[in-house]
Each structure stands twice: as structure tokens, then as C-alpha cells.
Amino acid sequence: MPALIEVADLVKEFRSFRRGEGVASAFRALFVRQYTTLRAVDSISFRIPAGEMVGYIGPNGAGKSTTIKMLTGILMPTTGSVVSNGYQPFAQRAQYTRTIGAVFGQRTQLWWDIAVVESFRLLKNIYGVTDADYTARMKRFDEVLEIGRYLHQPVRKLSLGERMRCDVAAALLHHPPLLFLDEPTIGLDIVAKDRIREFLKHINRQNGTTILLTTHDLADIEELCARLMVIDKGKLLFDGPLVELKRRLWRENTVKFEVKDREQAQRLESLGLPGVTPERVSELSVRLHFPREMQATAEVIRKVLNAVEVTDIAIEEQSIDDVVKEIYTGSALTHR
Amino acid sequence: MEMRRYLSLLGQYSLQYAKVRMEHRWDFFISVFTMTLATVFGLAVVFLIFGRAREMNGWSFDELLFLYGFSLIPMALFNVISVNLYQFADQYLIQGKFDRVLLRPVHSLFQILFEQLRIEALGDAVLGLAIVGVCGPRLGVHAEPGSVAFLVVAVFCGALLYTAIFTILATVSFWWEDKVGVMPPVYNLIVFGRYPLDIYNGFLRVLLSWVIPFGFATFYPAAAVLRGEAYRVYGWLLPVVTGVFCMMALWVWERGVRSYSSTGS
Numbered sequence A: 001m002p003a004l005i006e007v008a009d010l011v012k013e014f015r016s017f018r019r020g021e022g023v024a025s026a027f028r029a030l031f032v033r034q035y036t037t038l039r040a041v042d043s044i045s046f047r048i049p050a051g052e053m054v055g056y057i058g059p060n061g062a063g064k065s066t067t068i069k070m071l072t073g074i075l076m077p078t079t080g081s082v083v084s085n086g087y088q089p090f091a092q093r094a095q096y097t098r099t100i101g102a103v104f105g106q107r108t109q110l111w112w113d114i115a116v117v118e119s120f121r122l123l124k125n126i127y128g129v130t131d132a133d134y135t136a137r138m139k140r141f142d143e144v145l146e147i148g149r150y151l152h153q154p155v156r157k158l159s160l161g162e163r164m165r166c167d168v169a170a171a172l173l174h175h176p177p178l179l180f181l182d183e184p185t186i187g188l189d190i191v192a193k194d195r196i197r198e199f200l201k202h203i204n205r206q207n208g209t210t211i212l213l214t215t216h217d218l219a220d221i222e223e224l225c226a227r228l229m230v231i232d233k234g235k236l237l238f239d240g241p242l243v244e245l246k247r248r249l250w251r252e253n254t255v256k257f258e259v260k261d262r263e264q265a266q267r268l269e270s271l272g273l274p275g276v277t278p279e280r281v282s283e284l285s286v287r288l289h290f291p292r293e294m295q296a297t298a299e300v301i302r303k304v305l306n307a308v309e310v311t312d313i314a315i316e317e318q319s320i321d322d323v324v325k326e327i328y329t330g331s332a333l334t335h336r
Numbered sequence B: 001m002e003m004r005r006y007l008s009l010l011g012q013y014s015l016q017y018a019k020v021r022m023e024h025r026w027d028f029f030i031s032v033f034t035m036t037l038a039t040v041f042g043l044a045v046v047f048l049i050f051g052r053a054r055e056m057n058g059w060s061f062d063e064l065l066f067l068y069g070f071s072l073i074p075m076a077l078f079n080v081i082s083v084n085l086y087q088f089a090d091q092y093l094i095q096g097k098f099d100r101v102l103l104r105p106v107h108s109l110f111q112i113l114f115e116q117l118r119i120e121a122l123g124d125a126v127l128g129l130a131i132v133g134v135c136g137p138r139l140g141v142h143a144e145p146g147s148v149a150f151l152v153v154a155v156f157c158g159a160l161l162y163t164a165i166f167t168i169l170a171t172v173s174f175w176w177e178d179k180v181g182v183m184p185p186v187y188n189l190i191v192f193g194r195y196p197l198d199i200y201n202g203f204l205r206v207l208l209s210w211v212i213p214f215g216f217a218t219f220y221p222a223a224a225v226l227r228g229e230a231y232r233v234y235g236w237l238l239p240v241v242t243g244v245f246c247m248m249a250l251w252v253w254e255r256g257v258r259s260y261s262s263t264g265s
Helices: A022-031 A064-071 A093-099 A116-127 A131-145 A160-172 A190-207 A218-224 A242-249 A262-269 A297-307 A320-330 B002-023 B025-053 B061-081 B088-094 B098-102 B108-114 B119-138 B145-174 B183-194 B202-211 B219-227 B229-258
Strands: A003-017 A035-049 A053-057 A079-084 A100-104 A178-182 A210-214 A227-232 A235-241 A252-259 A277-282 A285-291 A310-316
Touching (some): A035 A064, A053 A218, A064 A178, A116 A131, A116 A160, A131 A160, A131 A190, A190 A210, A190 A218, A210 A218, A235 A242, A252 A262, B002 B108, B025 B119, B061 B119, B061 B183, B061 B219, B088 B098, B145 B219, B145 B229
Parallel strands (some): A053 A227, A178 A210
Antiparallel strands (some): A003 A079
């Protein structure tokens, strides 16, 4: 399948002047400015085929938003190339923006002071959506996102969750084949998050809309994205399926056993299974750690059950949060 | 086709904007009040200073009034769309609203200029027309097709010229992110263009004619109508100067958008 988005050696540098402290240096800054160059995105390459839903994650300041802004044509790349929907986003912005939708969670794309429905009408005219399409799509949006109730309120009076639903609908009014979302679930409650996720799944399945989203909420990724890209300090650290990421970083399995009495706990502790490290959690519970690749979890459990009287077992999955924390703090992927 | 789309968008924007303004109607009334007050003071200055002298550097009081009245009209048209240019650095660049503008398939400058309209500014145009209508015939300028057509073209060129100059100034903020920018001092120069340029020294005259040519938006076309001969050449130059500045504005704007760096998030 031909790639819908093709990014090669993309770089974005920002030049900003260094502000010193104190009045004297502020005065000096009036005349002589010292500049520092920051490489926010550092030669990134990837391709996304049509119909994929891709999650783009990384800590604050990693370069996620900067990448999205280059992909949407807001920022001009310093070097490197982007071809998306067959266009160069920045150079051919006028044509390109007709073929994409974009939602920036931190900031609304709607007009602040006018009723939501007026914003939609303006967008309808800007994108040249026909009356029939407009009516049909608004009906659809109302069914899935339930935005009908606050269409007549100005955007500034909506709650964050309501506003976000309107923003997502607005980004899709012209039926773009490609949708960018920059933190679409930030600050939303669980119900609102669910709504948005369901809707994204729906349009991806129904219309084959390609979706690239950044997020801090890993549940977004688990629920939506088969593919994941991890960026930190401007560099792409990982690009692949979520299971692959887990496989690579998931080094250790843990199983927690509740036992009948102290004696059993001690017996479990001193069982001495090869490669397994016991950890006494409390009086009647012991956790066993063992390397993923050496021991099958079932095998360990069977051996324990044969030797110890166990009342309860909990297999502790390492959450994707932990996996990502490991990437962020230890940059585990770079030292593999 | 593209032209029609932009015209229809312009209609839409004005309609939306009118609705917003009606919601905040006290805002609107206060704005009308302050603008009227400013105009009245400006006019009072002309009466106080020149009313006594009756003449200045060979320009009669009626002529001065005509110049002043005419200068109000292109300025009023420009003021209808100028709000966002003044706020551009703060609202669009520093607060990052420009992202939204760039995501729409409509020219970014068009969106900036027409997203907020100050319709009440047209009050000045009405006053200006009245002054021109009263003083013109007294000075032998009658409503003949020739002079009317010239003045209409001059008004639009003048408004375009202001727009181009202030667009260039707003664009500076792409590189220097300062809230206030360079606009206020330049804005204050506009008043000088309301009086005959030959009362000033050479520096100011050259500045207002060829560097920041406010003289072309106000004094030169009015003088061309009043005095003919001596100023006719400036009348012909007006569309040229306007065209050059519009092209410069568009060029600088495109350069600015290329170095737009958005906000952190």
C-alpha cells in the first residue's frame, strides 16, 4: 500500500535568544542578543499507510507537537521532507489543508465568541461543504458525539469535554481522509474520553480515516492504536506495534501469591526455583520475580502450587505506563 | 471562482461579527462614543489652530478643512479592518491563535484582516464625506464624474496603502516577538498627512511621501483635486505607490509565515 504520509530526515530547529537575569543583562539584551539553537525534531523518518491509527508519544518537550505542526503545514521544516496526501504541507498549504483535519487539545479551533453552530456554518463555507453533506454529517456527529445540545451556545461557555467533542466534529466536517489530533483527551473525564475514543474508532473503521494522535494517556494508545511511535529529545526511539514495544522492554514477570500461614510463606520464600527471586510483601503474601525470557509464568505457578498451600494468585502485568516510564527515565530503548 | 468564494466568506465574516457585536452591545456603544469623541477633538484642533489664521502657507481654511475631511475617509475604511493588525503580535503570535489561521484553506492575511471588523469606524467616513461635500463646491470642486471617480479610486488606494503599511509593521513581530511592536510611533505619523505636506521641513516631507507614504493616502489626492497642475503627477503615482506597497506587504507576510514558530505546546 502506498504511504499516505512519508517523512524523511525531518528536522526543525528553533532559534531563541537567551535571556539573562537581572536588569543589566535585560538592558544589554536590548542591543545584543545571544541566540541559542534548539533542535526540537532531529532527523525523523517514518511512513504511515492509509487507514492506520498511529499513536505518537513522548514526554513534554520531546518534539511531538512540533512534528504534528510540520505535518499539518503550520511550521516550515528546517530540513528534510514531508509528503502527505500527495502534498508538501507547508509549501502547498492552501490545497493541503482542504484534505486534512486537525484537533489541538490545548486550544480550540472554533471561534470563541460565536455559537458553535455558527462556527460550523463558517467552516461549511470555508471548505465548500454542500448542504446535503452538511446536514447528514451534523446528524451523524450528534448521534455519536451528542453535540446537538450545545450547538447554540458560544464556545467559551462550554466545558472542556463538550468543547473537545465540538472540536473533533469541526475537524471532520469536510470529511478529510487524514486526521491529526494533538492530545485530544487531555483534561477530560473518563466518560468524555470514552466518547472521543469510540468516535475515532468509528470513523477509522467506517471511513478508513487515517489518524495520527499524540497523547499522554496510554489508555488511548491501548484502545486505539495498533502502531506506536515514541519520540524523545527530538529523536524517534521506537516505531512499531505496541506488543513489540512491550516485548522489548518487558524484562520481568511477577506473580503474587497469598498463602495459608506463615510457615507456608517461609516455605515459598525458600523454595529456590532457578532464576526466581522471592520478595516478602507482607506476612502472608510473597511476590516472585523472574526474567521473562527464562521462565514461563505457568511453569512457575505450577511448581509453586505443587510445593506450597496457596490461597490466591495474582499475575501482575507490567502496565504500559511502566513501560513508557522506563523509556522516559532510563531511555531503555537506546541502550539495547 | 476563488474570488467569489472569498467574497462570500467576507459576507459571512461580517455577519458573524455583527452578531458578536450585538451580543456585547455596550462594548459597541462605548466604542462608537470614543471614536466620535476622538474625531470631534481632531476637528476641533483644525478649527482652533487654523480657524483664527484663516490661511496657512498659502492654503485657505476651506482647503485645509477639505484636506482634513478627505483624509478621514480612507482612514475610516482601514480602521474597519485594522483591529487584528494591531493585536496581531499579542493575540495571534504570542497566544498562538495563528495556528488555527494556518489550518484553514483561506489566505492567512485575509483571515487576519476580516475576522474582526470595526463597523463603527465608518462614522468617520460619513463625517469626512460631509466635510468634502460642503467644502468642495465652495472651492470649485463639483460633483463631476471625473473628480468623483478619481476621489473614489483615491479613497480605496489610500485604504489599501494603510493596510499594506500596517501589515508590513505587523509582520515585523514574526521576528521580534514584542507585544507592542513598532506600530504606535508610526500610527502617530498619520496625523501629519492630514495637513499640507509643504508646511513641513524636507525630512518629514520625504518621510511621508516616499518612506512611509501616508501623504499618498491623504494629502496628495486631495491636493490633486484642489490644485490640479502642481499635484496631478502625484495623483497618477498613487495607484503605483499603492501597488508597490501591497506587493511588498504580501512578500514580507509570506516571509514572516515561513519563520512562524508557534507556541510550545
